[in-house]
Amino acid sequence: MSDQPPETPPRSNPLADLLAQLALWATAAGVVFLVLNSTVAPQHLPWRPLRVDDPLGSATGLKLMRLEGDREACRTVLAGGGVRTADRPDRPDDRDQGxxxxxxxxxxxxxxxxxxxxxxxxxxxxxxxxxxxxxRQVVQPAARGILGSELASVEHYGTYACRRVGGGEGGRPSEHATANALDVAGFRLRNGRRITVASDWADEGPEGRFLRAVRDGACETFETVLGPEYNAAHRDHFHLDRGPYRVCR
Ligand SMILES: [Zn+2]
Incomplete structure (x- = not known):
């Protein structure tokens, strides 16, 4: 019989094991982040800043939503894309108007x-x-690609109107009541052509294809998009807003 004491295995330290595992996971997550950041286009990455010049991507809608309450960030993105704006003063609720x-x-x-x-x-x-x-990312490319001309202007029926949805006495306020909506009626091209929702929506040719392409694209940047397929009240325009309801028709 040996008089040597039996060898005891080294005691494991649960805390040290946990920290080692966490360090391993953190390193792996860091590597994945760096790989995504350098290989995936910024419009698909929610942590990359929104840019007017980036094509539409899977993170564009989320980035637009995040900017909704941030006055400065919204203006910074517009300015960064070369969009010039003039601020208008806030105006509180006017009780006389509802x-x-x-x-x-x-x-x-x-x-x-x-x-x-x-x-x-x-x-x-x-x-x-x-x-x-x-x-920039939908209408201009569609005008060039489908109609073969640059866009000259976007015709609209208005943005601000102090009224309720449907224009009646009851119901919820329209997004137009806070200028959070735009009614687009048509498009004028550099070559002189004019495409309107009223006349060209049902067209089977390029005009109709152009209108359906810009309606579909609007659903990527606006929350609510209502056109002729929604109801008769929208037979002559696209209602585009950033209200709380996700609708695309
Ligand atoms: Zn509208």
Missing amino acids: GFCALENVLTLRGGTTPLRPAGPVLTCPVALSFAIWE
Whole structure:
């Protein structure tokens, strides 16, 4: 019999094991982050800043939503994309008009996008940003690709109107009551052609394809998109807003 004491296995330290595992996972997560950051386009990565010049991607909608309450960030993204704006003063609820028509975080587009006609409508910054990205990433490419011409102007029926949905006495306030919506009626091209929702939506040719492409693209940058497929009240325009309801028809 040996008089040597039996060898005892080294005691494991649970805390040290846990820390080692955590360090391993953190390193792996860091490597994945770096690989994604350098190989995936920024429009698909929620942590990369929104840019007007980036094509639409799987993270564009999320980034637009995050900017909704952030006045400064919204303006910074517009300015970074070369979109010129002029701030408009906030205006509190006007009780005479119904008490639900406050203007907050509003501005006017001054350049850097295809002009809206009539010019100078008041818009919330999130609607202006959604419009700028839609116009640059969807409408202009569709005009060039489907109609073979540059876009000259976007015709609209208005942004601000102190009213309820459907225009009646009851019901919830329209997004137009806070200038958080834009009604697009048509598009004028550099070659002189004019495409309108009223005349060309049902067209089987390029005009109709163009309108359906820009409607589909609007669903990526606006929350609510209502057109002729939604109801008869929208037979002649696309209602585009950044309200709380996700609708695309
Ligand atoms: Zn509308």
